[in-house]
Amino acid sequence: MLQLERLVKTFGAVRAVDGVSLSVDAGELRGLIGPNGAGKSTLFSLVAGHLRPEAGSINFEGRRIERLRPAARARLGIAITFQTVHLFRGMTTLENVMVGAHSWTDHEFVEAALRLPRHFREEPKIRERARSAIARTGLEPWADVPAESLPLGRQRALQIARALCGNPKLLLLDEPAAGLRGEERRELSELLARLCEEGFTMLLVEHDIGFVSRVAHRVTVLDMGRIIAEGSPAEVRANEAVIVAYLGSVPADDGAISR
Ligand SMILES: Nc1ncnc2c1ncn2[C@@H]1O[C@H](COP(=O)(O)OP(=O)(O)OP(=O)(O)O)[C@@H](O)[C@H]1O
Numbered sequence: 001m002l003q004l005e006r007l008v009k010t011f012g013a014v015r016a017v018d019g020v021s022l023s024v025d026a027g028e029l030r031g032l033i034g035p036n037g038a039g040k041s042t043l044f045s046l047v048a049g050h051l052r053p054e055a056g057s058i059n060f061e062g063r064r065i066e067r068l069r070p071a072a073r074a075r076l077g078i079a080i081t082f083q084t085v086h087l088f089r090g091m092t093t094l095e096n097v098m099v100g101a102h103s104w105t106d107h108e109f110v111e112a113a114l115r116l117p118r119h120f121r122e123e124p125k126i127r128e129r130a131r132s133a134i135a136r137t138g139l140e141p142w143a144d145v146p147a148e149s150l151p152l153g154r155q156r157a158l159q160i161a162r163a164l165c166g167n168p169k170l171l172l173l174d175e176p177a178a179g180l181r182g183e184e185r186r187e188l189s190e191l192l193a194r195l196c197e198e199g200f201t202m203l204l205v206e207h208d209i210g211f212v213s214r215v216a217h218r219v220t221v222l223d224m225g226r227i228i229a230e231g232s233p234a235e236v237r238a239n240e241a242v243i244v245a246y247l248g249s250v251p252a253d254d255g256a257i258s259r
């Protein structure tokens, strides 16, 4: 579904992404991990279209997309969730999810919040799609409450629901578990696993190798802009180069590897 070929992105002297090739199959949940500054966010932005590579190509369903704008990529079926949750205050969970039916650019997205047309909010087809996205993400009991009243874990689920509302084929997630505690992390990993069972394709950028290991089929490890390992979660966790480069220490008892 997604194929990256020898992608390069530099910032001055820093080769943030340095010749990365990777492919994600339809129905796969791929984890992308690496230490601070490894190039994860840069790679994410290259796929989402917020950055352009200096070299290399990105194929999505057989189509070259590396020169397309983010909104054009969204229309092809690539949805993203940002690390920071963008919520429209004074709007319910349902209304916040409905916004995702449209492929806004970041800029338009903020503008839309300020003057979201009434007919759009009341559009039955969009409402129906949002309801279904809310059901898939387990947010039904909170559909009609103000979105800002939700705890962070549910706000993250809301972001995923919003992305689903646009009917994407590929979902890019940037550190969805950041800032979440035990129970919320578990609920999020269950949600991702459920979407996976539905056959959904996802690329999950994460810091927490424990979280990634619970949900990903395969994991790619980046370090200094390059792929240093790729394989099943178990293979990657046992890989010495990964332990040295990414972790600098051995796994803790609970399987969560920290510095
Ligand atoms: N806009 C930018 N301008 C200059 N340098 C940048 C920019 N974005 C990233 N970099 C540099 O590129 C390298 C990769 O950064 P990136 O943010 O992609 O890493 P990361 O793996 O997402 O790290 P983290 O885990 O800290 O989020 C780093 O050395 C970073 O300082």
Ligand SMILES: [Mg+2]
Residues within 6 Å of the ligand: 040, 041, 042
């Ligand atoms: Mg990052």
